[in-house]
Amino acid sequence: MADCNPSADCCDTAPVALPADPAAERLAGLAWALAHPARVRILKLLIRRQSCICGEIVHELPLAQSTVSQHLKILKNAGLIQGEVDGPKVCYCIHPAGLNELKGLIDGL
Amino acid sequence: MADCNPSADCCDTAPVALPADPAAERLAGLAWALAHPARVRILKLLIRRQSCICGEIVHELPLAQSTVSQHLKILKNAGLIQGEVDGPKVCYCIHPAGLNELKGLIDGL
DNA sequence: ATCGTTCATCGTCGATTTACGATTTTGGGG
């Protein structure tokens, strides 16, 4: 931006697609994880029951087990929850850091 | 809508798909409106510039005018921003109530 | 009345989501 390189027709003319706003991307990612009623419900459930619960979540939602599993994966990838294996079952609980990050980004708006 | 037609086998026997959790749905809706980097950027822009700005937003984003218009519509439908016509231009500004609702739902988590 | 500008809407197209059943994986018991 400041100056071009010395040669004539240089200077990148690429679309760049600029990294945009990393913070915006992060917030969008977190928001996206919450952008589905089922995922909001799962998160609320895990917050209520401090103790992690497991596929019990499946029984709380009108969704197939595989579908719930996908939603859990999305929440986990976003860093909002974490799951730990406990025998044949898996216990999920909230990931406080992720949740706090979300809250921070939101009311930092 | 109010009542069924008089004949015998009318009346909906539909599964209903129960309203589930209205609060969850609302939060999901608001989150979804923010679930895109461009929309987060627009919102932040409108918050920074107290004064509403208009299609100037288009120049801030690497997107076509029609695309930005769609994003603005989504934000408006979610109740996060509002737009007011000013001659041939349209001024957008944040809708404090919607934004506060979002913040409330998030840190009420 | 006819432009030119600004913005919204329409129609389209590829990519992504959401949901499901079926299958695979994982970890105990009998």
Place this chain on the structure above:
DNA sequence: CCCCAAAATCGTAAATCGACGATGAACGAT
């Protein structure tokens, strides 16, 4: 060793999203 239950993953079909260009409507200025 073989089965059973729990959970993840795969494959797939339907719906929706995100982006664009083109078109349409609203308004001020010439």
